[in-house]
Amino acid sequence: MKRWEIDAVGRQNLKLNDVEVPKPGPKEVLIKVNAVALNYRDKMVVETGRGLPLTFPFTPGSDLAGEVVGLGQGASRLRLGSNVISTATPDWIDGLRDGTARTPAYQTLGGFYPGVLAEYVAMPEDWFVVAPETLTARQACTLPVAGLTAWFALVERAGVRAGDTVLIPSTGGVALFGLQIAKAHGARVIVCGRPENEDYAKAQGADHFIDASTDWMETVYQLTSDRGVNVALEVIGGKHFGKSIQVTTVGGHVCQIGALDGWDISSAAMPLMLKDITVHGIGTGSRTALERFVRAIDQTRIVPVVNSCYSLPDLPAAFDHLDRGAFGKIVIDVAE
Amino acid sequence: MKRWEIDAVGRQNLKLNDVEVPKPGPKEVLIKVNAVALNYRDKMVVETGRGLPLTFPFTPGSDLAGEVVGLGQGASRLRLGSNVISTATPDWIDGLRDGTARTPAYQTLGGFYPGVLAEYVAMPEDWFVVAPETLTARQACTLPVAGLTAWFALVERAGVRAGDTVLIPSTGGVALFGLQIAKAHGARVIVCGRPENEDYAKAQGADHFIDASTDWMETVYQLTSDRGVNVALEVIGGKHFGKSIQVTTVGGHVCQIGALDGWDISSAAMPLMLKDITVHGIGTGSRTALERFVRAIDQTRIVPVVNSCYSLPDLPAAFDHLDRGAFGKIVIDVAE
Amino acid sequence: MKRWEIDAVGRQNLKLNDVEVPKPGPKEVLIKVNAVALNYRDKMVVETGRGLPLTFPFTPGSDLAGEVVGLGQGASRLRLGSNVISTATPDWIDGLRDGTARTPAYQTLGGFYPGVLAEYVAMPEDWFVVAPETLTARQACTLPVAGLTAWFALVERAGVRAGDTVLIPSTGGVALFGLQIAKAHGARVIVCGRPENEDYAKAQGADHFIDASTDWMETVYQLTSDRGVNVALEVIGGKHFGKSIQVTTVGGHVCQIGALDGWDISSAAMPLMLKDITVHGIGTGSRTALERFVRAIDQTRIVPVVNSCYSLPDLPAAFDHLDRGAFGKIVIDVAE
Amino acid sequence: MKRWEIDAVGRQNLKLNDVEVPKPGPKEVLIKVNAVALNYRDKMVVETGRGLPLTFPFTPGSDLAGEVVGLGQGASRLRLGSNVISTATPDWIDGLRDGTARTPAYQTLGGFYPGVLAEYVAMPEDWFVVAPETLTARQACTLPVAGLTAWFALVERAGVRAGDTVLIPSTGGVALFGLQIAKAHGARVIVCGRPENEDYAKAQGADHFIDASTDWMETVYQLTSDRGVNVALEVIGGKHFGKSIQVTTVGGHVCQIGALDGWDISSAAMPLMLKDITVHGIGTGSRTALERFVRAIDQTRIVPVVNSCYSLPDLPAAFDHLDRGAFGKIVIDVAE
Numbered sequence A, B, C, D: 001m002k003r004w005e006i007d008a009v010g011r012q013n014l015k016l017n018d019v020e021v022p023k024p025g026p027k028e029v030l031i032k033v034n035a036v037a038l039n040y041r042d043k044m045v046v047e048t049g050r051g052l053p054l055t056f057p058f059t060p061g062s063d064l065a066g067e068v069v070g071l072g073q074g075a076s077r078l079r080l081g082s083n084v085i086s087t088a089t090p091d092w093i094d095g096l097r098d099g100t101a102r103t104p105a106y107q108t109l110g111g112f113y114p115g116v117l118a119e120y121v122a123m124p125e126d127w128f129v130v131a132p133e134t135l136t137a138r139q140a141c142t143l144p145v146a147g148l149t150a151w152f153a154l155v156e157r158a159g160v161r162a163g164d165t166v167l168i169p170s171t172g173g174v175a176l177f178g179l180q181i182a183k184a185h186g187a188r189v190i191v192c193g194r195p196e197n198e199d200y201a202k203a204q205g206a207d208h209f210i211d212a213s214t215d216w217m218e219t220v221y222q223l224t225s226d227r228g229v230n231v232a233l234e235v236i237g238g239k240h241f242g243k244s245i246q247v248t249t250v251g252g253h254v255c256q257i258g259a260l261d262g263w264d265i266s267s268a269a270m271p272l273m274l275k276d277i278t279v280h281g282i283g284t285g286s287r288t289a290l291e292r293f294v295r296a297i298d299q300t301r302i303v304p305v306v307n308s309c310y311s312l313p314d315l316p317a318a319f320d321h322l323d324r325g326a327f328g329k330i331v332i333d334v335a336e
Helices: A040-051 A143-157 A173-184 A195-203 A216-223 A240-246 A269-274 A287-300 A312-324 B040-051 B143-157 B173-184 B195-203 B216-223 B240-246 B269-274 B287-300 B312-324 C040-051 C143-157 C173-184 C195-203 C216-223 C240-246 C269-274 C287-300 C312-324 D040-051 D143-157 D173-184 D195-203 D216-223 D240-246 D269-274 D287-300 D312-324
Strands: A002-005 A015-018 A028-037 A063-071 A083-086 A120-124 A128-130 A165-168 A188-193 A208-211 A229-234 A248-256 A264-268 A278-281 A306-311 A329-333 B002-005 B015-018 B028-037 B063-071 B083-086 B120-124 B128-130 B165-168 B188-193 B208-211 B229-234 B248-256 B264-268 B278-281 B306-311 B329-333 C002-005 C015-018 C028-037 C063-071 C083-086 C120-124 C128-130 C165-168 C188-193 C208-211 C229-234 C248-256 C264-268 C278-281 C306-311 C329-333 D002-005 D015-018 D028-037 D063-071 D083-086 D120-124 D128-130 D165-168 D188-193 D208-211 D229-234 D248-256 D264-268 D278-281 D306-311 D329-333
Touching: A002 A312, A015 A312, A028 A083, A028 A143, A040 A312, A063 A120, A063 A143, A083 A143, A128 A287, A143 A173, A143 A229, A143 A248, A143 A287, A165 A173, A173 A188, A173 A229, A173 A287, A188 A195, A188 A216, A195 A208, A208 A216, A229 A240, A240 A248, A240 A264, A240 A269, A248 B269, A264 A269, A264 B269, A269 B248, A269 B264, A269 B278, A278 B269, A306 A312, A312 A329, B002 B312, B015 B312, B028 B083, B028 B143, B040 B312, B063 B120, B063 B143, B083 B143, B128 B287, B143 B173, B143 B229, B143 B248, B143 B287, B165 B173, B173 B188, B173 B229, B173 B287, B188 B195, B188 B216, B195 B208, B208 B216, B229 B240, B240 B248, B240 B264, B240 B269, B264 B269, B306 B312, B312 B329, C002 C312, C015 C312, C028 C083, C028 C143, C040 C312, C063 C120, C063 C143, C083 C143, C128 C287, C143 C173, C143 C229, C143 C248, C143 C287, C165 C173, C173 C188, C173 C229, C173 C287, C188 C195, C188 C216, C195 C208, C208 C216, C229 C240, C240 C248, C240 C264, C240 C269, C248 D269, C264 C269, C264 D269, C269 D248, C269 D264, C269 D278, C278 D269, C306 C312, C312 C329, D002 D312, D015 D312, D028 D083, D028 D143, D040 D312, D063 D120, D063 D143, D083 D143, D128 D287, D143 D173, D143 D229, D143 D248, D143 D287, D165 D173, D173 D188, D173 D229, D173 D287, D188 D195, D188 D216, D195 D208, D208 D216, D229 D240, D240 D248, D240 D264, D240 D269, D264 D269, D306 D312, D312 D329
Parallel strands: A165 A188, A165 A229, A188 A208, A229 A248, A248 A278, A306 A329, B165 B188, B165 B229, B188 B208, B229 B248, B248 B278, B306 B329, C165 C188, C165 C229, C188 C208, C229 C248, C248 C278, C306 C329, D165 D188, D165 D229, D188 D208, D229 D248, D248 D278, D306 D329
Antiparallel strands: A002 A015, A028 A063, A028 A120, A028 A329, A063 A083, A083 A128, A264 B264, A278 B278, B002 B015, B028 B063, B028 B120, B028 B329, B063 B083, B083 B128, C002 C015, C028 C063, C028 C120, C028 C329, C063 C083, C083 C128, C264 D264, C278 D278, D002 D015, D028 D063, D028 D120, D028 D329, D063 D083, D083 D128
16 A cells, blocks of 8 residues: 655655555554545644654645444444545544643644554544535545534634634635535635635625725625624734634624634734634644534535545655645545 | 712812712612722822713712612612622622623723712622631721732633733732732732832732843743743733733733733734733623632632821812822722 | 504403504604504403503504604604604613513503594604615515514524524414425424415425324424424413424424413423523514614515505404404504 | 451441452453541442442442552553542533433442452542542542532532532531532522531531521521522432422522432412522533532642541441431541
């Protein structure tokens, strides 16, 4: 079988190796990987290691859709033949995640634990959930990080509901799931982005689209009769965090998810305080949240937006595509 | 009767005038003012106007304890002879406060509405709640801003409970109430401040005191076995906001209350995200929250920390004291 | 103008009288009534008084859609010409409702306060909210009781979300709104009712319909793979309350709303305890909740189910229709 | 070593057998049992089996305090020499507990899993948490069921806070913990019970004591100025459930915990509905909740009320004592 591996940090070290199909240990399952969705983080882990304590050879990638083709001793949670998807932060089952104030949890697939860019993986059965019935593997593999993050933020933390107005200030992977999830709950969605993405965003249900290079805050005020948005999905970070707070309504929610514009976020204190706004720090979600999201997918028929599919050997080209940006997810179709 | 007034912005315009005792209009009450607690904001309103649309002559001050001595037509919520305290944001009764995203609510007593630094005030009966039975007027007048803000943050937003560790990074008015309220709920409290306040803070129940000029974050990690604090009462603002997030535990709460170090708050995004922290913007609280706080005061026998009392004519000296800083509240004893 | 009145309890005392158009007092508005939705309670108030301290002549009815045609002195919250709907429990603005443990709040329009079965009413401006833009008066008048109750239960108390399964054990007024609101949030809905209503319920979006005379609990178990429903809208009461608890999932919600089968509710204690179920007592909702519901109506294009419309003089026939039961609301079209 | 066992249901089958000290398997720990607290359930399991699928010989008992004296292969969560207490529902780690609507989770120690009335037990390390530092084994062993149930109800579900009034209608094991926990959060506590327990209850901090054979509801109304209690700890069940709802305030909480008066609970529907009361079904709590409770114990210095201690061979006498009732917990001191 084939598996992507690095034996040292650096894109030039990325190799598609021939290795033996792994054997599932106790309470593990053998998964035939059908598709893997890429996140920008995967590229960064390969290129910089992100300071993580990687064990080489290291395989990147966290988001797979596959089929259970082998059960290790004592494994009973999943059935042979089941279609499953991975959890990207596998230690987080339910309730609070692991970690301390000094050392937050960072143990992810393809970041601390081995990754999934391979034809087969053998991993603990607890790391997987049954895939939605209504999605193909190419679609389902996008749920573990991009989908779950948007779900956890909007639904499980901010409690979005019908009639709410939701601000989505991007058209990236999490943002598009946010758009679809907000619409599935009856919310009104305002998307900010590059003008060339307006038609795509509206095709996915956006009620309003604002060119992010204009005075978008003023437009948000006008679209909401000054009231502001109930939830802002902050995927930009940096100073944009403070702008999200400014356009959020009294009692509203800002979900801090991404940092495209910088890892330091800042805001004026007064609008946060005078409007009783709640800010939720978001880093994916728990396994039980993913199970709830899977049920929501099947019920609402949300179809993830997949921009392009590459074959397993074409991973480098897929990474290049990630670099250029894309409306929707970039997927490696391993089963192809 | 005497009433402090400015007819233009500026400390030099502050005058103690002789005026007629006001008559309560429909649904108003006449209050004999017994004590007024000062907030730093009062001084700023006098000195700069803070950009508020003040109507001159303007009386500063928001926090009174007094007695109902007259009832306007139709006033029935309060009884003659009742001891009452004011609400500082009187339009906020329960649930969500007023305001829009573009224009947050800023209508406070002594800031937009007339203030209370006077021997008598006539104001809507809806602006007052019955005072605690266990406090003197000098003590009770400290509740409407400093007390309620700490209560609303710790109890009604962050949900502090026994066994939690709470970080109080100051010994100012809100901070000391935070200390007392956290202790009344069985929490462990770490206070950071200037070393000369250690004994005072411990006398108020602080479990630990850290000299704020040392590496206090390291000490917090050590005191909590790295786990961090459950709630940080962020009364400092600026870059301190990010430090509070760093020492807060997974699933913990940061209450953004004050901005002694600057009105722009900033933080690294990753610890906020990886620890699922919730940030609550806090700006006082509702009238029903104040009523709950009054019941808590009477039940727990919390006694507010009053540093010094001045007579009504000595307001300028009291403002000077505010400038110098104080452990506990500065109060004007109007009844003296 | 015409107005229905009783001068003593009893259906035979119900008279359509000619009276003068009322004048709005201070902070009141004059409303031209366009439509009134009937609730079973209206008939009971007329027939038995329900033990309420009614002032005769008494006008029944709580749910109107109308137009603001006059403003009393100082009224500024609504504009002339605005389409509005009433709030049925007008003292409940936001947060907690009034009342004590000993004497719960019972002050409703057409039950303690005068009612709305008239061509014009003059009432406090605080008792109305702006109507949805997307509904006719005949449709909008159904929101204040039936609509808001379902909204408050499902959305503001139980927090329904996409992928949840919701049990609606009836096809009455609140139940049908529950069906529509749950569907608008992406939930799966199981309706139990009389077989002749299956097609109607499915036309409104029900995913499953169970004949309530069969072993419906077994069917619910099977439809949910034993997991049970996330939310049960308990509009039946009596022993049905305990059945709802039996078919509710771990961590699920039962909203106690109605008592068609009896005012005493009962349940086995163990399933409630072992499944960590939350029961919410529901009695309509606050005015701010109604405002959020209006926004949800306009955003999701929910169209209330109106079964039949009668003219104002035909109120007795409409009450007879209520007695017979109906799929959807019975409305008096006052403007006709 | 000694271990109590039954090889068939029935008190006469209860034998204190000599068995070999068990060996901890993979991820198990060997615990030297120091003390075991009895619950009424233990007696019922022995006497009737409660319909559970017991494997004979079966050891009863769920609540131990002990010391880790051996580590199985791969066990790393606990350290040798640590004092620990058991979790009674060991599969419930955090978030939602197991189970379905049709089959709620019932897997408890000494009820489905083997019990702890023995000198040593070997069990999964995940079934234990570190004991409070401030308690003896005799005291600490009372936390897993009686203590955690009261904690989970009052703190994690009802959110008790300072100034709340809490009704404790009994002086049993859960009730006394409820009293102590409520007091530790600054609440006012009303205890109802038999007059001979008044002094004991007041010594534990009860603000008020009502003879349960009098018109206690009227007294609760009077003590709360009709407002009612914020939280009722319903440990009686049956029709008492409805009485708790009647004396609970608007927006208040009723925690359904016990069923001394019957496993069928009933209530009038109207006070539940008109007062927006929330009912929480409570069945112990999660392991993370127990860890939080342990921290609260150490911080607040709550000392559980132990009525009597028996030696391991005296279990039958201890069961007799349970039958007679006791103010506080009955404990088996195994280490004696």
